[in-house]
Amino acid sequence: MSRPNQMQSSSSDREQTHLDDSGIKHEEKVKSITGFLNNVVSEPVESxxxxxxxxxLGIKSLFQEQIKAILQWQYTHFTSLNHGKDDVYEIALRFRLLRQEGYYVLADVFEYFKDRGKGFIMKLEGNAKGMMELYEASQMSIEGVDILDEAECFSSKCLNELLTCNLDPEQVRMIESTLRYPYRKSFARSLAPLSFVNDMPAANPWMEDLLEVANRERRIIQSLHRKEIHQINMWWKELGLGEEMEFVRDQPLKWYMWSMAILTDPSLSELRVELIKPISLVYIIDDIFDVYGKADELILFTEVIERWDNACAEQLPQYMKKCFKVLSDITNDLGNIIFEKHGRNPTRFLKQMWANLCNAFLVEFQWNASGKLPQADDYLKNGIITSGVPLVLAHLFFLMGQNIANQSMDSKKEEVPLPNTIFLVAEILRLWDDLGCAQDENQNGYDGSYVECYLRENQGSSYQSARKHVMELISKSWKLLNKECLSPCPFSAPFLEACVNAAKMVSLMYNYEDKHGLGLLQDHMKSLTYDHETL
Incomplete structure (x- = not known):
C-alpha cells in the first residue's frame, strides 16, 4: 500500500514561519523567557x-530543560521548602508539579494542615486559591495514601460551599472548572485558558511575554495540525475503505483527535500521522463486529487474523478481504518504519495484538447474540481489550522505541511485556464509556455495558449505586496509573506522558451532552486547529 510522503518535521515549518519579523520577535521572547527561567531556578514560589x-498554556516543549532544572531543585529541597509553611497553595502546587513529572514525593507534607489527625483545619475553608490547588494536588493520589483522599473530600466540600457565596462570575467559573476538569484528568480545562490567566498575579514581569509566546506558538501548532489533517484526509481517501464499507464510521477527524491528544509535542508530527492508522482500523473492525458482520463471517475473519493467512482470506466476503489487505499492509508498513528507526521489527507481535482484539470482539458478539450477560469482571477483562487501547498504545510503544533494544524480535513466540500503564488507560476508557452507556451518533451497534452486567449480577442495586461503584473503579485505576508514572520507571517520560494524555482524553471524548452531542470535543478540536481566542 502506498503511503503519502512523510511530513517534514515541525522544526522546518517553524523555521519557515520565523522568516518574518514577527517570527524573529517570537524567538527573542522565547530566549528572554528561557533566561528568566534560568535565573529563577532557586525561587521557591515564583518558579x-x-x-x-x-x-x-501548552508550551512545555519550548522550555523542557529549564522546567527540569527548576523541578529538580524543588525536589532536592522539598523537605526544607515545606517545613513549617502554612501556605497550602504553595505546598500543594509544589507537590502536584513534582508528582506530575514523576518525582516520588510524600503526601505527608499535608499533615501540617490537619488538626491533630482529626481532619483538615477549618480555617482553610475560605481560601479559594489554596483549596483549588489542594483539590488539584489530590488528583495525584496513589493507592494506600488516605490523606490525599481526605484532601479531595475537604477541598471539594469547601469549594462547593464557596459557590453558594457571593462570588464574581470569574471566580465561580474558576472553581467550577477546577471541580469538573482537574488538570491531571482532563483536557477540557484548556478550553478556558483566559480563566486561568486572569487568576494569575498581575505583577509578574514575565506574564506579557509568556502570553505573546503562547499565542504565537498556538498559531504555529494549529497550522501544523491543519497540515496533518490534510495529510490524513488524503491517506484515508486513497485507502478507499469509507466508500467500500459504507456502514463503518467515516470519521478521520475524530480519530485524529486521539492522536493529537496523546502526542502533544509539536516535534512528534510524523508519529501523530502514523498512529491514526491503527486507531482508524480499530474503529472500522469494531463496526464490522458490532454493525454489519454475520456470525460465520466474523468467525472466519477472526481465524484469518489469527493465522494471518492470505490464502484463507480469499474465502472472506469482499469487504472483509479489503479490510484484511489494508490491515496487513499497514502492519507491515509500521513494522518497517519501526525497524528503520529503532533496529527491531515488532510485526509478529503487532499481528498477535490484532488477533487478540478480534478474538475479544468475537467474544463480545457471541455474548450479545446469546442474550446472556457475562459476569461484570469477565465483561471488564474482555472490554479492556475491545477498547482498542492496548493495541493502539502497543503500536506507540514500539514507534517511540521503548526498550526495544532489550527485546528479542526474532523469536517465533514473541513475548514483549507491555507496561501496566497501557491496561490501566484501557480500563479507564472502558468504564468511562460504559458509565454513560453512550452510543456514537453514527453507529447503530450495541456491545454491552459494565453497568448493565453489574446490575444484573447485583440484584436490587440501583443505577446510582452502580454508577458510584464504577466511579470508584475509575478512581482506583487513576491511582494505579499515577503510581506507575512515578520514578523509578523503566519507560521514558514521553511515553508515560502519552499514556496519561490518552487517559485525560477519555473524559473529553466520552463527555456526551444532550442528544449525544460532543460539544466539548468539538470545541477542543477547534482550539487546536483554528485561532479563535487571544490570551
Whole structure:
C-alpha cells in the first residue's frame, strides 16, 4: 500500500514561519523567557507559578530543560521548602508539579494542615486559591495514601460551599472548572485558558511575554495540525475503505483527535500521522463486529487474523478481504518504519495484538447474540481489550522505541511485556464509556455495558449505586496509573506522558451532552486547529 510522503518535521515549518519579523520577535521572547527561567531556578514560589502556567498554556516543549532544572531543585529541597509553611497553595502546587513529572514525593507534607489527625483545619475553608490547588494536588493520589483522599473530600466540600457565596462570575467559573476538569484528568480545562490567566498575579514581569509566546506558538501548532489533517484526509481517501464499507464510521477527524491528544509535542508530527492508522482500523473492525458482520463471517475473519493467512482470506466476503489487505499492509508498513528507526521489527507481535482484539470482539458478539450477560469482571477483562487501547498504545510503544533494544524480535513466540500503564488507560476508557452507556451518533451497534452486567449480577442495586461503584473503579485505576508514572520507571517520560494524555482524553471524548452531542470535543478540536481566542 502506498503511503503519502512523510511530513517534514515541525522544526522546518517553524523555521519557515520565523522568516518574518514577527517570527524573529517570537524567538527573542522565547530566549528572554528561557533566561528568566534560568535565573529563577532557586525561587521557591515564583518558579513554580511560571512552570504551572507554561504547562497549562501548552508550551512545555519550548522550555523542557529549564522546567527540569527548576523541578529538580524543588525536589532536592522539598523537605526544607515545606517545613513549617502554612501556605497550602504553595505546598500543594509544589507537590502536584513534582508528582506530575514523576518525582516520588510524600503526601505527608499535608499533615501540617490537619488538626491533630482529626481532619483538615477549618480555617482553610475560605481560601479559594489554596483549596483549588489542594483539590488539584489530590488528583495525584496513589493507592494506600488516605490523606490525599481526605484532601479531595475537604477541598471539594469547601469549594462547593464557596459557590453558594457571593462570588464574581470569574471566580465561580474558576472553581467550577477546577471541580469538573482537574488538570491531571482532563483536557477540557484548556478550553478556558483566559480563566486561568486572569487568576494569575498581575505583577509578574514575565506574564506579557509568556502570553505573546503562547499565542504565537498556538498559531504555529494549529497550522501544523491543519497540515496533518490534510495529510490524513488524503491517506484515508486513497485507502478507499469509507466508500467500500459504507456502514463503518467515516470519521478521520475524530480519530485524529486521539492522536493529537496523546502526542502533544509539536516535534512528534510524523508519529501523530502514523498512529491514526491503527486507531482508524480499530474503529472500522469494531463496526464490522458490532454493525454489519454475520456470525460465520466474523468467525472466519477472526481465524484469518489469527493465522494471518492470505490464502484463507480469499474465502472472506469482499469487504472483509479489503479490510484484511489494508490491515496487513499497514502492519507491515509500521513494522518497517519501526525497524528503520529503532533496529527491531515488532510485526509478529503487532499481528498477535490484532488477533487478540478480534478474538475479544468475537467474544463480545457471541455474548450479545446469546442474550446472556457475562459476569461484570469477565465483561471488564474482555472490554479492556475491545477498547482498542492496548493495541493502539502497543503500536506507540514500539514507534517511540521503548526498550526495544532489550527485546528479542526474532523469536517465533514473541513475548514483549507491555507496561501496566497501557491496561490501566484501557480500563479507564472502558468504564468511562460504559458509565454513560453512550452510543456514537453514527453507529447503530450495541456491545454491552459494565453497568448493565453489574446490575444484573447485583440484584436490587440501583443505577446510582452502580454508577458510584464504577466511579470508584475509575478512581482506583487513576491511582494505579499515577503510581506507575512515578520514578523509578523503566519507560521514558514521553511515553508515560502519552499514556496519561490518552487517559485525560477519555473524559473529553466520552463527555456526551444532550442528544449525544460532543460539544466539548468539538470545541477542543477547534482550539487546536483554528485561532479563535487571544490570551
Amino acid at each position: 513554580l507559578i511560571i512552570v504551572d502556567m507554561i504547562m497549562r
